[in-house]
Amino acid sequence: MTASTQALRQALIAGERRALSRAITLVESTRPDHRAQATALLSSLTAETGGAMRIGLSGTPGVGKSTFIESFGMQLIERGRKVAVLAVDPSSTIAGGAILGDKTRMERLVRARNAFIRPSPSGGALGGVARRTREAILLCEAAGFDTVLVETVGVGQSETTVAQMTDMFLLLLAPAGGDELQGVKRGVMEIADIVVINKADGDMKAAAVRTRADYASALRLFRPRTGEASGYPMALTASALEESGLEDVWSALETLDSARRASGFHSRRRETQAQQWFDAALEAHLMTAFREKTDLATLRAQVTAGTLTPDTAAEQGVSAFLEHR
Secondary structure (H helix, E strand, O other), rough: OOOOHHHHHHHOOOOOOHHHHHHHHHHHOOOOHHHHHHHHHHEEEEEOOOOOOOEEEEEEOOOOOHHHHHHHHHHHHOOOOEEEEEEEEEOOOOOOOOOOHHHHOOHHHHHOOOOEEEEEOOOOOOOOOOOOOHHHHHHHHHHHOOEEEEEOOOOHHHHHHHHHHHOEEEEEEEEOOOOOOOOOOOOHHHHHOEEEEEOOOOHHHHHHHHHHHHHHHHHHOOOOOOOOOOOOOEEEEEEEEOOOOHHHHHHHHHHHHHHHHHHHHHHHHHHHHHHHHHHHHHHHHHHHHHHHHHHHHHHHHHHHHHOOOHHHHHHHHHHHHHHOO
């Protein structure tokens, strides 16, 4: 480990938020020298990670995810917890950038001493998360944050990936959503530990109560999970604007977390997460090596011209890659 990486490690463990930002930037970099430094840094932090409560959060557009996270995060800070938010924004398919507006929508949380917000572009990665979200979680834990919220880009079939790197999953929905229950992908509903009907205030409060009852009935149709606490998955109502119902959400998360730790489910889940991380890293490294040793441009041109079928081109590419081992 270089002297600069060692200094970054020490500042990170000391809880310096600037060091945490620099560390996440380092692990997100694709430069070969940065990748080597990031690997050394992460390897040195193994003993400092694994203690935080990791919470995944997604929701339908306009449901108020940012407002919910800010109100929820502020309440957790008042309870003495340190909260890190990893907010993933979709990348533009045209310009390649992302709006990254979460920090501007969470003004109170941004200023809170025991909070850290890191918006990152998805970079085209599937699963509603950025390519280095797993590493960012570990860095937040090493920096002393005991609660890590991972906000995904939005509801979709591939959003299930976030549940593979967190301990619990919250799904935010709006009241009086009509056919929203059918519109939300079944895969997302199946991984949700708690469905929160947000915006349960004003004229929408009664509608939120009815919507909660509808989702509670729907969730009972799913098969109970092994080693799960009774009553889960569950549906709750909350108002991030009025900051009501958030205590119930936190209480439900704490109860579920305690039950999973006691049953051994938590340990098994962390083992599974490590295996899934290995699989994802292996695929990424293989694709990088494949691109370096294969003339993909020529193969794509032949597919476009119709001289090769996609399958034949893929087979030729793999053969060429194996010859260069």
